Amino acid sequence: MNRFHELTAFIAVAEAGGFSAAARRTGLAQPAVSKAVAALEKRLGVALFNRSTRRVMLTDHGRRYLDRTRSMIEELDDADNEMTKSSLQVSGPVRISAAATFGRLHVLPLIPELLALHPALDVDVVLSDLTRDMVEDRVDLAIRIGPVDEPDAVVRSVAGTPLVCVGARRYFHQHGMPQTPADLVNHNCLVYGGLREATDWPFVGPDGPFSVSVRGNLSSNSIETIRAGVLAGVGIGFFTEASLVEDLSTPDVVTILDAFVRGVRDVNLVWPKRRFVPVRVRHTTEFFARAIARRLRRDGRAATRASPLTTEGPR
Template sequence: MDRFHEVTAFIAVVEAGGFSAAARRTGESQSAISKAIGALERRLGVALFNRSTRSVTLTDQGQRYYDRTRPLVDEMDDADSEMTSSTLAVSGSIRIAAASTFGRLHVLPLIPGLLSRYPGLQVDLVLSDFVRNMVDDRIDLAIRVGQVNEPDAVVKRVAGTPLVCVGSRRYFEQRGIPSTPADLVHHNCLLYGGLEESADWPFVGPEGRFSVTVRGNLSSNSVETIRAGVLAGVGIGLFAKVSLSDELQHPDVITVLDEFISDVRDVSLVWPKRRFVPERVRRVTEFFASSLPSRL
């Protein structure tokens, strides 16, 4: 059996999550996929998958084999793509990660245009406020808001977004509007990050940068939760402006302390550092690099 077919069948099973799903993705029969995997395992002398009636998962040897072969197949795809300029040649699966709120507001609306331009793509959009490990989670492209600390990644800044401090009109009617950052110590400040009892919010004044330690009765690792808390009148939140979108036009939402806020968070495209970047990753990166700034 063709060794390349064995490897591509193996990768299809890993990324589709099962034999039947891999068959649907590749257009082959499930028996053909099973035969290819069986031949590969016999040739290597190891079991690549743990099989049960409910799931198919990689063995340790299977994970190592996937980590080694996936980049090789990507390089072959890239070599093929270089031989043609047709957008139809940009095909295959691409896994994109973004923070939940930012992804919902700014990435998801761009996906139809991306798929219209490159109909051969299969997009897996992972939305989570947890920063994904790009290698372990097989992320091809991440869109990050804020500082990126990944030495084994390529980072391309495409835009910036300022911080804004906001609360609802009903909250300020009960507690008053802070006139200086120091007033926040007397307010209920909602904390993004989860588990923390306090946070240091950054500000700037006549004498330079400073921070104020704030506290509140609601913290969360979800920006959506903090946004909902602000809209419900629970307290004050500090956000990257891109996370609020239409809320800033809401008649019940008020920004405060604008003159004391100067920090800007980068919006960046991040992809794993490797010798050859697959053509589909390069094209998708270029798409978001040109499409995102106009939304932000």
């Protein structure tokens, strides 16, 4: 019995949760599936499943083996599909993850264009401010803002988005406007993440980079929450420009301390490191590389047209 047949049977049982279901999925007889898995376990010298009369569950060895082998089978299937189909046909599932706010503003609007270009794709979009484990969540392409601390990932920077310190006009009319970053200690600063590094806002002065420790009465692990607080006049926020493009083009939200805010965050396309990248993922990556860069350039120009606030200093 060949190793490919053993692996196919093992993965089918693991994903289907049983031998009968795996047989229906693969079109094989149940005894053939059982025989293939048994041969694989004998060759490896370990039990891959815990079997009972009611269910079949992976052992620790089985889970580790599944993580290593499933991508190999997927890559082989992709290679077969790429050779047997027209090079112009891009098809199959692509799972994309992005931060919630950036995804809402810059990824979702591009999905219709992607599907019009490649109608045979099956796109699954996951929006979350949590950094997802790409392998565990089976994410093909992640779109992330800022540094990527994953040594096993492939990272491609496609654009940059400036940092901005912002507030609503109603807040500044009531509390005054900070004239220097040091003035922020007297203001209600809304913090994304609630972590130590999130409360130290970065600035640049005549002597180089420095940070100001800020505090306020609202923190959250959701950019949308901090954004809503700023729009409601609760306090001041620190964002990437890409997260506020809709708001900065209106007169209600204005940037402050522009002379001291010079940071830029990279917009990165990230995918798990592997020997073979499926054609559907390559084409999807190329699409977003072009489309996001184009979109951020356009939205950045629109945001700069927002009028500044003229007011007195802090009272």
